Amino acid sequence: MAENPLFERSNLPYQLPAFGDIDDVHYLPAFERGMAEQLAEIDAIVADAEAPTFDNTVAALERSGQLLKRTSLAFYALAASDANDAIRAVETEVAPKLAQHRDAIHLNRALYDRIRQVEGADEEESWLLEKYREDFVRAGAELDADQQERLKAINQELSKLSTTFQQNLVDASTAEALVATAADATTKLAGLDQAAIDAIEQDDGSYRLPLLNYTNQPALAELTDRATRQELYELSINRAAQNKALAIRMATLRAERAALLGFDTHAAYAVADQTAKTVEAVEEMLGRLVPPTVANAEREAEALAAEAGHPIEPWDWSFYAEKVRKVRYDLDSNAMRPYFELDRVVRDGVFFAASQLYGINFTDRPDLQGYHPDVRVYEVSDADDAALGLFLLDPYARPTKRGGAWMNSLVGQSRLLDEQPVVMNNLNVTKPVDGPTLLTWDEVRTAFHEFGHALHGLLSDVRFPRVSGTKVPRDFVEYPSQVNEMWATWPEILANYARHHETGEPMPADLVEKMQAAEKFNQGFATLEYLAASLLDWAWHKVTPADTVEDADAFEAAALEAAGVAFPLVSPRYRTSYFAHIFAGGYAAGYYSYIWAEVLDADSVDWFEENGGLQRANGDHFRRTLLSRGGSVDPMGAFETFRGRPPHIEPLLKRRGLDGSGS
Numbered sequence: 001m002a003e004n005p006l007f008e009r010s011n012l013p014y015q016l017p018a019f020g021d022i023d024d025v026h027y028l029p030a031f032e033r034g035m036a037e038q039l040a041e042i043d044a045i046v047a048d049a050e051a052p053t054f055d056n057t058v059a060a061l062e063r064s065g066q067l068l069k070r071t072s073l074a075f076y077a078l079a080a081s082d083a084n085d086a087i088r089a090v091e092t093e094v095a096p097k098l099a100q101h102r103d104a105i106h107l108n109r110a111l112y113d114r115i116r117q118v119e120g121a122d123e124e125e126s127w128l129l130e131k132y133r134e135d136f137v138r139a140g141a142e143l144d145a146d147q148q149e150r151l152k153a154i155n156q157e158l159s160k161l162s163t164t165f166q167q168n169l170v171d172a173s174t175a176e177a178l179v180a181t182a183a184d185a186t187t188k189l190a191g192l193d194q195a196a197i198d199a200i201e202q203d204d205g206s207y208r209l210p211l212l213n214y215t216n217q218p219a220l221a222e223l224t225d226r227a228t229r230q231e232l233y234e235l236s237i238n239r240a241a242q243n244k245a246l247a248i249r250m251a252t253l254r255a256e257r258a259a260l261l262g263f264d265t266h267a268a269y270a271v272a273d274q275t276a277k278t279v280e281a282v283e284e285m286l287g288r289l290v291p292p293t294v295a296n297a298e299r300e301a302e303a304l305a306a307e308a309g310h311p312i313e314p315w316d317w318s319f320y321a322e323k324v325r326k327v328r329y330d331l332d333s334n335a336m337r338p339y340f341e342l343d344r345v346v347r348d349g350v351f352f353a354a355s356q357l358y359g360i361n362f363t364d365r366p367d368l369q370g371y372h373p374d375v376r377v378y379e380v381s382d383a384d385d386a387a388l389g390l391f392l393l394d395p396y397a398r399p400t401k402r403g404g405a406w407m408n409s410l411v412g413q414s415r416l417l418d419e420q421p422v423v424m425n426n427l428n429v430t431k432p433v434d435g436p437t438l439l440t441w442d443e444v445r446t447a448f449h450e451f452g453h454a455l456h457g458l459l460s461d462v463r464f465p466r467v468s469g470t471k472v473p474r475d476f477v478e479y480p481s482q483v484n485e486m487w488a489t490w491p492e493i494l495a496n497y498a499r500h501h502e503t504g505e506p507m508p509a510d511l512v513e514k515m516q517a518a519e520k521f522n523q524g525f526a527t528l529e530y531l532a533a534s535l536l537d538w539a540w541h542k543v544t545p546a547d548t549v550e551d552a553d554a555f556e557a558a559a560l561e562a563a564g565v566a567f568p569l570v571s572p573r574y575r576t577s578y579f580a581h582i583f584a585g586g587y588a589a590g591y592y593s594y595i596w597a598e599v600l601d602a603d604s605v606d607w608f609e610e611n612g613g614l615q616r617a618n619g620d621h622f623r624r625t626l627l628s629r630g631g632s633v634d635p636m637g638a639f640e641t642f643r644g645r646p647p648h649i650e651p652l653l654k655r656r657g658l659d660g661s662g663s
């Protein structure tokens with residue numbers, strides 16, 4: 001294919017992929033040529049008659065694979081957000097080829113030998129060298145030939161299984177959704193506001209409420225018909241049943257791979273290059289949280305049952321939690337939504353906070369487009385008007401989009417390649433049929449959270465692509481994003497964006513006070529569903545090659561019981577069949593990362609509060625010591641440089657109500 005827009009660097013600003021010119025048929029040829037080009041570049045590095053140096057070996061590796069990189073970044077952004085059958089077919093075909101390609105590089109003994117001979121000239125080069133050597137060893141570079149052949153087979157099978165798992169889950173979100181007919185909709189959908197009902201109406205007059213990624217569907221807080229709540233809950237926890245067999249097979253293969261690489265379990269393998277370092281460190285932290293969390297959840301359950309006047313079931317929790325919230329705090333969650341209009345939250349909340357902290361500015365670029373008409377593009381400039389990069393926002397849910405919210409990098413910042421960042425955030429907000437897009441409080445928080453990831457990419461200032469932006473350990477990557485959530489409730493920021501979409505009036509002071517007072521309410525539930533998912537992930541990845549798992553449900557039940565989190569009223573945030581983080585994402589044995597990073601986050605929030613909060617000096621310090629460094633330095637060293645000391649867990653315990661101050 002001679003005419004393929006992916007074959008050359010995009011000539012759009014900041015190398016934004018030219019989605020308007022790229023057709024589905026362009027991706028596979030670009031993948032194939034990109035892999036071939038990079039392998040030829042690797043061969044040239046290995047064949048170099050000159051003695052190995054940083055520039056002719058490691059920097060050359062950093063420069064290699066440009067076509068493959070830009071194809072992958074554009075393709076996987078599209079595949080996650082607006083996939084069709086053609087894109088899914090490419091995804092299925094290319095996944096094992098990419099696994100094979102990665103192995104061809106990392107298992108290249110001659111290349112590995114060159115890397116081992118190189119020395120870095122400065123701290124950044126030395127750190128990158130350490131990362132490369134670690135990458136190659138963890139990928140199997142030191143295994144013998146037979147072991148490497150088995151490793152290749154495992155990697156290819158895992159890539160296929162992961163792709164199938166995710167595609168099954170996307171299908172299930174609509175195929176297994178809650179359905180109401182025109183005749184029974186009045187009863188089944190009672191409690192939902194009319195805009196939400198209109199948004200899920202189908203062409204035939206029926207209604208289909210799609211399943212969001214997690215167990216506890218938001219509509220459970222609003223649906224007044226108890227039987228409908230039960231139906232929705234059971235649809236949620238039983239979805240994508242075909243994924244259970246895939247999960248068992250993936251856990252088994254990961255255990256075998258870990259053993260090949262010299263680790264007892266995949267959990268031990270996964271955590272070895274994270275900030276936690278050891279299985280024991282993770283288990284000590286999670287174990288410390290379980291007893292107070294379960295105690296909190298038990299107290300909350302008693303309060304909910306008292307409000308209900310009868311014993312509650314899991315599908316009742318959110319419904320009666322909302323009622324208790326109204327009674328205890330005089331707070332109606334729906335009363336907040338008129339003050340959270342999407343455009344205003346983004347412009348006068350998320351962007352405003354970043355401008356105040358870091359001096360950066362945002363300009364609409366309607367002349368630039370993403371892969372879908374809903375995608376918005378903004379140019380980002382620094383305080384001195386110097387160009388920083390582009391930010392894209394894709395806010396709305398669609399049947400072709402995976403669940404949840406996330407950040408993508410379309411172009412990574414790198415001084416070596418003279419590239420500036422192009423990053424995007426994906427949300428899954430229901431698009432109204434007409435009128436304004438009004439967010440829930442959780443969706444507002446999510447917008448701030450995901451933009452924290454975007455800032456990590458946009459403010460990166462490193463030489464090498466391998467350590468740019470969010471390319472940090474998995475249990476560190478959530479830290480800057482969680483810190484950014486604090487600005488959602490900072491008085492100056494909240495007052496700037498929380499305004500009624502019709503009148504422009506600010507959210508009443510008493511409503512703000514009630515909202516903030518209610519922040520700790522239901523933390524037992526929120527922490528327990530998270531811990532249960534983390535411990536379930538951990539159990540799947542402590543399987544050894546000698547273990548046999550025949551029934552995913554039985555395994556899950558036993559794992560939760562053993563961990564002390566088998567609380568009948570609170571299911572894990574993700575059950576096995578829809579746990580995309582660990583079976584279709586990068587979080588295998590890493591879902592603990594959120595709470596691990598929250599230790600750093602809560603401690604950092606204390607620092608901001610101690611130092612005057614929303615001030616440029618504080619933002620500049622966080623940017624200079626942490627955000628700009630990406631993965632170019634030891635992450636915990638970067639934290640200590642920012643904070644002035646190692647992290648303390650006490651701020652997290654206080655935030656979560658686990659220090660004895662909870663409800």
